[in-house]
Amino acid sequence: xxxxxxxxxxxxxxxxxxxxxxxxxxxxxxxxxxxxxxxxxxxxxxxxxxxxxxxxxxxxxxxxxxxxxxxxxxxxxxxxxxxxxxxxxxxxxxxxxxxxxxxxxxxxxxxxxxxxxxxxxxxxxxxxxxxxxxxxxxxxxxxxxxxxxxxxxxxxxxxxxxxxxxxxxxxxxxxxxxxxxxxxxxxxxxxxxxxxxxxxxxxxxxxxxxxxxxxxxxxxxxxxxxxxxxxxxxxxxxxxxxxxxxxxxxxxxxxxxxxxxxxxx
Amino acid sequence: xxxxxxxxxxxxxxxxxxxxxxxxxxxxxxxxxxxxxxxxxxxxxxxxxxxxxxxxxxxxxxxxxxxxxxxxxxxxxxxxxxxxxxxxxxxxxxxxxxxxxxxxxxxxxxxxxxxxxxxxxxxxxxxxxxxxxxxxxxxxxxxxxxxxxxxxxxxxxxxxxxxxxxxxxxxxxxxxxxxxxxxxxxxxxxxxxxxxxxxxxxxxxxxxxxxxxxxxxxxxxxxxxxxxxxxxxxxxxxxxxxxxxxxxxxxxxxxxxxxxxxxxxxxxxxxxxxxxxxxxxxxxxxxxxxxxxxxxx
Numbered sequence: 001x002x003x004x005x006x007x008x009x010x011x012x013x014x015x016x017x018x019x020x021x022x023x024x025x026x027x028x029x030x031x032x033x034x035x036x037x038x039x040x041x042x043x044x045x046x047x048x049x050x051x052x053x054x055x056x057x058x059x060x061x062x063x064x065x066x067x068x069x070x071x072x073x074x075x076x077x078x079x080x081x082x083x084x085x086x087x088x089x090x091x092x093x094x095x096x097x098x099x100x101x102x103x104x105x106x107x108x109x110x111x112x113x114x115x116x117x118x119x120x121x122x123x124x125x126x127x128x129x130x131x132x133x134x135x136x137x138x139x140x141x142x143x144x145x146x147x148x149x150x151x152x153x154x155x156x157x158x159x160x161x162x163x164x165x166x167x168x169x170x171x172x173x174x175x176x177x178x179x180x181x182x183x184x185x186x187x188x189x190x191x192x193x194x195x196x197x198x199x200x201x202x203x204x205x206x207x208x209x210x211x212x213x214x215x216x217x218x219x220x221x222x223x224x225x226x227x228x229x230x231x232x233x234x235x236x237x238x239x240x241x242x243x244x245x246x247x248x249x250x251x252x253x254x255x256x257x258x259x260x261x262x263x264x265x
Numbered sequence: 266x267x268x269x270x271x272x273x274x275x276x277x278x279x280x281x282x283x284x285x286x287x288x289x290x291x292x293x294x295x296x297x298x299x300x301x302x303x304x305x306x307x308x309x310x311x312x313x314x315x316x317x318x319x320x321x322x323x324x325x326x327x328x329x330x331x332x333x334x335x336x337x338x339x340x341x342x343x344x345x346x347x348x349x350x351x352x353x354x355x356x357x358x359x360x361x362x363x364x365x366x367x368x369x370x371x372x373x374x375x376x377x378x379x380x381x382x383x384x385x386x387x388x389x390x391x392x393x394x395x396x397x398x399x400x401x402x403x404x405x406x407x408x409x410x411x412x413x414x415x416x417x418x419x420x421x422x423x424x425x426x427x428x429x430x431x432x433x434x435x436x437x438x439x440x441x442x443x444x445x446x447x448x449x450x451x452x453x454x455x456x457x458x459x460x461x462x463x464x465x466x467x468x469x470x471x472x473x474x475x476x477x478x479x480x481x482x483x484x485x486x487x488x489x490x491x492x493x494x495x496x497x498x499x500x501x502x503x504x505x506x507x508x509x510x511x512x513x514x515x516x517x518x519x520x521x522x523x524x525x526x527x528x529x530x531x532x533x534x535x536x537x538x539x540x541x542x543x544x545x546x547x548x549x550x551x552x553x554x555x556x557x558x559x560x561x562x
Binding site for chain 1: 283288298299396398486517521541
């Protein structure tokens with residue numbers, strides 16, 4: 001009931017925008033709230049969202065994968081594992097505003113100091129913070145899948161004289177690969193929907209970002225920023241943006257869940 | 266035996282070295298991930314602890330002018346985050362009131378009918394709900410509650426948004442806990458002539474209480490720090506507000522307000538610290554409950 005309600009609400013709310021701009025809403029890169037010449041296109045924000053999320057995913061991968069191996073294979077029990085596990089849990093519990101603050105006061109000056117960009121805001125900074133935010137999501141699922149790899153397979157490889165690295169490379173990764181990718185797909189969905197930390201760090205411009213340290217904007221962050229004063233066409237455009245966001249994250253999430261459910265059963 | 270040179274076979278030494286190197290890199294990377302956490306905690310505690318005093322909990326947030334005066338006179342900024350604390354309590358409380366009964370019913374339903382078309386659909390929807398970005402839930406609550414019901418921003422709208430966010434965790438934990446209970450328990454109750462609904466309420470739910478309450482607490486800790494949906498719904502308020510049809514503040518909203526106001530910016534650390542502590546306590550208690558009253562059969 002609820003889900004149907006959500007979909008219907010979003011579709012109804014965004015109809016005027018789609019009626020006005022058609023598919024151009026998705027492909028137009030102009031976001032112009034000037035009265036009389038109002039024109040709203042989602043493209044800069046779709047690109048901004050996808051770029052930041054993919055970057056975040058790339059940055060998070062080595063770390064999340066290491067954690068997953070650490071907890072799922074190398075150190076399943078023991079003090080080290082429990083310390084790392086509680087740290088990951090804590091990382092998951094930190095509210096996104098706090099991540100935003102940390103990004104603003106710690107990462108942004110760092111980016112400026114390293115001479116990567118003058119302002120410190122932008123795609124790179126927000127992706128970096130996003131990458132840390134999604135570590136828990138990516139790693140906990142992957143760890144679960146890695147620990148589910150049947151030990152008979154691993155033992156067989158060991159008995160043939162394989163080193164642990166070879167077991168990881170030739171037994172665990174091929175076996176747990178789909179599950180690991182499911183974990184990362186779910187984490188990707190998280191990154192796409194993340195709002196606060198991105199709003200505080202991305203610089204909020206309405207243009208398509210041209211390079212890694214350029215400022216930009218994401219769909220979620222745009223909604224948060226502009227919703228307060230939105231009316232009429234702008235309001236429905238923002239709702240349409242919400243619908244797009246819902247569809248994208250919904251597809252990703254269901255894909256990830258489907259893979260996981262298949263593995264678990 | 267002559268191994269042909271066309272296939273290069275790595276020596277044992279090299280293989281062992283590679284293995285050691287890999288382990289080293291993995292352990293290092295895993296622990297590097299903890300650095301941001303330490304950095305965040307350090308920053309919050311270092312900058313935040315000075316602001317936290319009794320008045321921080323009892324007074325409402327100062328306005329820009331007061332803060333500016335205090336800053337000019339080099340005093341500690343007066344006031345606290347009482348409006349945020351009360352707001353968070355009210356919003357999260359109402360969200361729980363909505364989500365807990367609904368989540369329990371869904372969870373019980375799913376565990377009692379593991380197969381079937383409707384259960385499949387419900388499960389699909391729960392999966393879908395779990396992935397919806399919180400900002401979209403804020404939009405939904407705005408369209409559902411702010412416009413037609415309270416005709417203006419309200420704490421209730423915030424609660425509705427957060428309750429949808431909480432639901433999946435409650436449903437899942439209820440379903441999974443109840444599934445783990447041995448069927449003999451249910452059969453024993455039924456064979457004694459206990460009606461079905463009473464079996465669930467008096468036998469199954471109390472036995473599975475620990476798992477279910479863990480899910481509920483984790484759900485609460487997940488929503489307590491949410492900011493984005495509240496920006497579209499509860500909006501924020503400078504006074505303590507107990508009326509759920511009126512706009513209300515919340516701790517994460519206050520952090521956001523402080524962040525945007527150059528005169529109040531020093532208060533973000535104290536407010537964030539409190540917020541983090543609340544979430545930490547919730548998480549720890551969920552863990553403690555799960556450990557202490559673990560259902561064992």
